[in-house]
Amino acid sequence: MSSCADSEDDIALTAHGYCSWHRGYARAVRLIRVEEAGSGPNAHGCQYACFSCREAYDLVPLADLPL
Ligand SMILES: [Zn+2]
Numbered sequence: 001m002s003s004c005a006d007s008e009d010d011i012a013l014t015a016h017g018y019c020s021w022h023r024g025y026a027r028a029v030r031l032i033r034v035e036e037a038g039s040g041p042n043a044h045g046c047q048y049a050c051f052s053c054r055e056a057y058d059l060v061p062l063a064d065l066p067l
Contacts (some may be wrong), residue, residue: 015028015029016028016029017029018048018049019048019049019053020032020047020048020049021047021049021050021053021056021059022050022053023055026052026053027050027052027054028049029048029049029050030048030049030051030054030057030061030062030063031046031047031048031061031062031063032047032048032049032052032060032061032062033044033049033060033065034047034060039057046062048057049056049061054059
């Protein structure tokens with residue numbers, strides 16, 4: 001399984017956290033899976049994105065991905 005999140009309960013929550021896209025804290029961030037190694041804000045792994053950045057960059061929260 002993914003090592004991005006420790007529990008699914010954490011993914012479901014929208015909480016105050018750090019948005020890796022605009023590089024600041026936002027009220028409601030969601031865990032985003034970054035699949036393109038080397039092209040994201042960080043090389044790989046999982047990042048959190050706020051609502052505005054999810055809209056702007058067409059990001060899909062990890063919990064919402066059809067798996
Ligand atoms: Zn943001």
